């Protein structure tokens with residue numbers, strides 16, 4: 001789980017851990033990650049913490065090396081880490097555009113490039129790319145340009161990678177809906193539990209489940 005220290009990511013870690021899966025909660029900030037790990041421990045849920053900044057290929061590689069050293073194979077990858085912005089494409093600085101595309105798109109791609117080959121070799125894997133309703137190719141409201149671009153590209157990346165999957169691999173993107181988190185704000189209609197639901201479902205799909213799709217409320221949606 002990337003960006004597992006708060007919001008939807010933390011809730012997905014909680015729900016998967018309750019299902020007795022061995023969860024690796026990753027975060028880009030060690031103190032925040034350890035805090036989230038301790039919070040789950042206080043709920044009798046044991047998760048492993050790993051430092052992982054998705055915007056750094058080196059950070060992803062180091063995390064993968066530590067897992068390999070401990071003989072841990074990643075069967076489920078949830079690319080959840082994300083940042084949001086409301087500016088248009090023309091009004092966003094190059095630096096902020098880079099940050100958005102690196103975190104929301106390239107970070108997810110690099111994690112897939114790191115962990116998906118092992119899934120292909122072992123013949124099993126589930127990958128969930130946490131997307132957004134704004135990642136649609138139908139016109140979205142003005143604003144949030146780089147964010148919408150990053151999520152639409154994430155949806156296409158999901159479709160493309162689905163074609164590179166062998167045997168029992170399921171890779172899908174999920175729209176969690178508008179969720180009450182630091183990103184979604186207090187006015188959002190959905191709780192984190194509701195936002196996490198389809199992500200957890202997609203992470204634990206059976207062999208005949210959807211593949212290469214954009215999912216919302218446990219259903220395939222066009223985008």
Ligand SMILES: NC(=O)c1ccc[n+]([C@@H]2O[C@H](COP(=O)([O-])OP(=O)(O)OC[C@H]3O[C@@H](n4cnc5c(N)ncnc54)[C@H](OP(=O)(O)O)[C@@H]3O)[C@@H](O)[C@H]2O)c1
Nearest residue numbers: 003007008028053054055081082132178179181182183184
């Ligand atoms: N909330 C919504 O209404 C909504 C709607 C549609 C889609 N989504 C998507 O759902 C996902 C989770 O969103 P959320 O609402 O839970 O947001 P959030 O509360 O803002 O949490 C975002 C998480 O991503 C982490 N993150 C950001 N940049 C990172 C990086 N470079 N490396 C590792 N982690 C990083 C944050 O870590 P720090 O604590 O260190 O910042 C935090 O853990 C995102 O992909 C978002 O786009 C959310």
